[in-house]
Amino acid sequence: MQPRNLSNPPYEDIVVAPPEAGAALITLDRPQARNALRTRTLRELAEALEQLARDDDVGAVVLTGGPKVFAAGADIKEMAQLDLVDTINDPRQSYRVRIDRFYKPLLAAVNGFALGGGCELAMQADIIIAGETARFGQPEINLGIMPGAGGTQRLIRAVGKSLAMKMVLAGEMIDARTALRAGLVAEVTPPELCLERTLELARIIAAKPRLAVRLAKEALLKAFETPLENGLYLERKSYNLLAATEDRQEGLNAFLEKRQPLFTGR
Numbered sequence: 001m002q003p004r005n006l007s008n009p010p011y012e013d014i015v016v017a018p019p020e021a022g023a024a025l026i027t028l029d030r031p032q033a034r035n036a037l038r039t040r041t042l043r044e045l046a047e048a049l050e051q052l053a054r055d056d057d058v059g060a061v062v063l064t065g066g067p068k069v070f071a072a073g074a075d076i077k078e079m080a081q082l083d084l085v086d087t088i089n090d091p092r093q094s095y096r097v098r099i100d101r102f103y104k105p106l107l108a109a110v111n112g113f114a115l116g117g118g119c120e121l122a123m124q125a126d127i128i129i130a131g132e133t134a135r136f137g138q139p140e141i142n143l144g145i146m147p148g149a150g151g152t153q154r155l156i157r158a159v160g161k162s163l164a165m166k167m168v169l170a171g172e173m174i175d176a177r178t179a180l181r182a183g184l185v186a187e188v189t190p191p192e193l194c195l196e197r198t199l200e201l202a203r204i205i206a207a208k209p210r211l212a213v214r215l216a217k218e219a220l221l222k223a224f225e226t227p228l229e230n231g232l233y234l235e236r237k238s239y240n241l242l243a244a245t246e247d248r249q250e251g252l253n254a255f256l257e258k259r260q261p262l263f264t265g266r
């Protein structure tokens, strides 16, 4: 059985809501610091996702922030205390890696500012839905530094060279519509509907055959880092693997019998 007590361990910087119809919700909750991502915040996120990964009731997770700020980036006050050695040994890197390892679909519902490490966190999600007021930026250059948690690598893959260069080198933000046109976000909604729409999408995904979702996510992510031939090979292997699942049988039968499928994740 999986742990059901989502308040254990007690979190300070995030709120974890139990899953509804397969979708769990994590809310960044440090409004006084504009959801700046201190070490504790990233540790809590990594731990919460690992707990949700073990929970069979969870098919997808939504990550959100506040109405005006998704996350204002790395905690600059904390960062200012770190010298070179501390920076090299910074445990936040390992928490980011643990967040990346979350194998279930992770969706980000972004309202307001997603800056620096906050934009990088949104890009760790598989799907970003943005409210119309969302602003995405990598303003690290204004602090004498550069993105250090995926901002140069994931942004350029999402929006292309020219826009990524502008955002990282000039520190200029882009609005939600620009992010949509560039491919950084999947949808733009009125701000008050952003979270609900993202949860709806998460519930839709959670009702799909879980093994197919898992293998499809893995194959899609590999496309960024794998030569085409190897990516196609992985895709074919994963596709073949699904032929042994009960959900495939159910999906095909349901279509032929003109009824809705009922997937069990087996």
Ligand code: CAA
Residues within 6 Å of the ligand: 032, 033, 034, 036, 037, 069, 072, 073, 074, 075, 076, 077, 078, 113, 115, 116, 117, 118, 120, 139, 140, 143, 146, 147, 148, 149
């Ligand atoms: N780290 C720490 N504290 C932060 C913070 C951050 N990134 N962003 C905001 N805060 C704090 C402010 O210091 C302030 O604290 P006090 O009340 O103690 O003075 C409080 O949050 C409110 O801040 P503002 O008055 O600035 O709030 P606002 O609503 O007027 O503006 C904002 C919001 C546009 C997000 C603005 O706060 C801002 O620009 N923040 C910094 C954004 C930034 O530069 N991010 C990049 C960080 S570096 C990074 O992310 C590197 C990496 O990952 C590797």
